[in-house]
Amino acid sequence: MTNRQLKTAATGINGQLTVPGDKSISHRAVMLGSIATGETTIYGLLDSDDVRNTLGAMQQLGVTVDWYDDRVVVHGRPLTTLTEPDGPLDMGNSGTSTRLLMGLLANQPFPMTFVGDASLSTRPLARVIDPLTKMGARFVSTNHRLPVTTMPGFGLHGIHYRLPVASAQVKSALILSGLQAEGETVITEPLATRDHTERMLHHFGVDVVREGQDIIVTPNTALTGATINVPGDISSAAFWIVAALLVPNSELRLTGVGINPTRDGILRLLRRMGAVIEMDNVISEGEPTADLIVRTQALQGTAVTSEDIPTAVDEIPMLVLAATQAFGDTLITGAQELHVKETDRIATVTTQLNKLGANIEAREDGFLVHGGTPLHVDEPTVVDSSGDHRIGMMLAIAALLTEGEVALANADSVSVSYPSFFADLERLVEA
Ligand SMILES: O=C(O)C1=C[C@@H](OP(=O)(O)O)[C@@H](O)[C@H](O)C1
Numbered sequence: 001m002t003n004r005q006l007k008t009a010a011t012g013i014n015g016q017l018t019v020p021g022d023k024s025i026s027h028r029a030v031m032l033g034s035i036a037t038g039e040t041t042i043y044g045l046l047d048s049d050d051v052r053n054t055l056g057a058m059q060q061l062g063v064t065v066d067w068y069d070d071r072v073v074v075h076g077r078p079l080t081t082l083t084e085p086d087g088p089l090d091m092g093n094s095g096t097s098t099r100l101l102m103g104l105l106a107n108q109p110f111p112m113t114f115v116g117d118a119s120l121s122t123r124p125l126a127r128v129i130d131p132l133t134k135m136g137a138r139f140v141s142t143n144h145r146l147p148v149t150t151m152p153g154f155g156l157h158g159i160h161y162r163l164p165v166a167s168a169q170v171k172s173a174l175i176l177s178g179l180q181a182e183g184e185t186v187i188t189e190p191l192a193t194r195d196h197t198e199r200m201l202h203h204f205g206v207d208v209v210r211e212g213q214d215i216i217v218t219p220n221t222a223l224t225g226a227t228i229n230v231p232g233d234i235s236s237a238a239f240w241i242v243a244a245l246l247v248p249n250s251e252l253r254l255t256g257v258g259i260n261p262t263r264d265g266i267l268r269l270l271r272r273m274g275a276v277i278e279m280d281n282v283i284s285e286g287e288p289t290a291d292l293i294v295r296t297q298a299l300q301g302t303a304v305t306s307e308d309i310p311t312a313v314d315e316i317p318m319l320v321l322a323a324t325q326a327f328g329d330t331l332i333t334g335a336q337e338l339h340v341k342e343t344d345r346i347a348t349v350t351t352q353l354n355k356l357g358a359n360i361e362a363r364e365d366g367f368l369v370h371g372g373t374p375l376h377v378d379e380p381t382v383v384d385s386s387g388d389h390r391i392g393m394m395l396a397i398a399a400l401l402t403e404g405e406v407a408l409a410n411a412d413s414v415s416v417s418y419p420s421f422f423a424d425l426e427r428l429v430e431a
């Protein structure tokens with residue numbers, strides 16, 4: 001595969017952009033729509049590889065889906081009427097599809113095998129297998145990694161479970177299985193994680209209750225089809241927010257971005273570094289959204305600790321890039337979860353950005369980023385997404401700040417969450 005030449009030394013990033021639909025919310029819209037009675041109409045569904053994996057799995061289980069220009073209609077069927085798939089369920093690169101579907105499908109009367117790509121097949125699944133097994137589900141795997149086979153279910157029962165890691169994927173898997181279990185399921189979160197599953201269930205007519213750090217799930221699978229408007233993905237917006245802050249002479253308006261307080265940690269952290277991010281057209285119901293307006297600005301280093309991570313977990317690579325250009329150092333701790341994403345993001349961020357002249361020290365649980373380092377390469381340099389969509393996009397933004405010639409290996413990985421990323425880059429960036 002050929003490397004993609006990146007734009008470097010950008011002189012401005014300007015205009016208006018609507019980023020594609022939120023990936024986390026898109027997965028949940030497809031899953032819940034699939035088991036609801038009647039039709040679910042989804043506007044703004046993210047059309048990316050990961051969401052296609054969730055859709056493909058539900059279609060293999062007998063759900064029908066119609067794509068129109070402006071919407072996707074899912075014809076749901078009750079969980080008890082799903083049909084045995086004719087082959088393995090291919091999760092591709094998607095951790096969210098895998099872990100949420102393992103919970104959703106934990107009590108089907110037939111076996112199912114989940115498979116995934118090389119990266120996904122290294123990612124830990126004990127975090128869902130252990131509690132789901134306590135609820136009565138049965139899985140066969142080697143080392144709690146894909147491929148995993150779910151054995152025919154004989155009923156689930158509720159448990160009280162304290163999550164050992166702050167993970168919305170594990171929480172959601174247990175909510176989805178808890179709805180099918182006998183008795184109450186109580187999930188205790190060490191730190192609040194994204195609550196899209198809880199909010200969307202409410203939209204489908206099923207409530208889970210939050211009391212402090214506890215999420216209480218009462219059995220109820222009577223979901224009613226709904227209309228869903230998927231907001232713009234703040235994780236995709238983060239690339240442009242940081243780009244506009246760092247590239248000289250920039251002003252960008254990002255329209256309809258999801259600003260759910262369990263997802264908007266990147267805004268809080270950048271503001272802590274001194275960024276002014278204006279909001280306009282704020283809509284607070286359901287999944288809240290706003291237009292974000294960002295201009296070029298000087299930033300200061302900051303300290304990021306474990307409490308900051310869950311609401312910004314996928315945006316830490318962009319925060320590190322911002323920190324390389326800030327005044328002073330930034331210490332990021334409590335981010336050990338980054339080791340088990342699509343790549344070991346502590347390693348890939350450090351290695352790849354240092355190739356461009358950054359001065360980042362990888363730590364076991366985060367980074368020490370020395371700020372104020374101009375990015376430059378003396379000879380043509382290839383950086384590598386290593387197959388990780390977020391690393392590829394972060395590096396394309398880093399290149400905009402770099403003097404010299406930079407190319408990206410494995411650029412295609414952006415299709416996991418943001419297939420139109422390079423088209424948007426071409427349109428917005430002056431070089
Ligand atoms: O629930 C979700 O949609 C997600 C939760 C997070 O993972 P963890 O639950 O592993 O933290 C995040 O990194 C991932 O991109 C999407």
Ligand SMILES: C=C(OP(=O)(O)O)C(=O)O
Nearest residue numbers: 093094095096314341390
């Ligand atoms: C970690 C991510 O996704 P997933 O866990 O669904 O693969 C991500 O999108 O950054």
